[in-house]
Amino acid sequence: MKTHSVLSTSPIQKVHYQGFDFYVKRDDLLNPYFSGNKARKFAYYLEHISPSVTKIVGYGSIQANSLYSLAALAHLKGLKFDYYVDRIPPWLLNSGLGNYAKAIELGANIIEKRFLPESDKKTGLNLDTLMRGFSQTLPNTSLFIQEGGRSVSAEFGVHQLAQELADFISQKRWIERYSAVNIMLPAGTGTTALFLQSWFKKQQLPINVLTCACVGDDTYLEQQFSELKVNKSHWPTILPTQKKYHFGKLYAEHFKQWKSLLDNTQIEFDLLYDPAGWESILHYVKNSGDDSPIIYIHQGGLIGNETMLPRYRRKFPDLF
């Protein structure tokens, strides 16, 4: 596994889709181990883990891309890795698929929340709350990483992404030719979108970061922003999604969107975030009258498709 390629510049590809031009920032091509935005969010740790650390401790969804990327980070650095989840679904245990199986191959120790010290059915505490408490009890030799890499340390790598985007925009002379430039990326914790927007604001560049909430609603996303940056003028613009989606659930229209993108652009996007991202940005370009150029950031996540596709095939066989 090589680290030097993690941080090299990713290409930008022009596509024509549903009558509009989009520029796709191919962060999915950055590195096979640190898919897309994980390469950006965890770049800091590639260079800055203290030598006294012996273990990485993380938590989140069993399907999360960060599970695999953290396992890769630990493997690369010769560290142990404990990752806490709500539960491990029996079908996944021996499937050999997706982020879960690949993380185990890299030595991840995946632990259900019932094994956490404060876990007690009666308290009914969720994983996030349990981990907040548990992280306080960890020794200095453990490096605790927030769910989805939501942390100020993510700013380090996201700024490099911002710089690459600004360089491209400057080469295209878009700032001289248009009143603004739009960057679109769907949000989970919103960390990537937030640090991008705040960097452009600090550089006083007329670059608007557009996003949409894929995990929870807009209020949840704003809550996530406020935990990292209090200055609201540095927050991205949240575009509405067409209906209330539940993260990780399967929607026929999402699969159709994903398939149509694949057929028309020959780019495979992720099935968890990108269908909602494209739906929102297409609605925006068709209805806003804003003709500024748009760069859509492909944030990787394709290993997750290995488990999403069989689920879609089981639920909507007619779509295949």
Ligand SMILES: Cc1ncc(COP(=O)(O)O)c(C=O)c1O
């Ligand atoms: C493929 C993909 N897209 C989007 C996101 C959302 O990123 P963020 O949590 O920074 O909003 C993630 C999660 O990190 C992801 O893996």
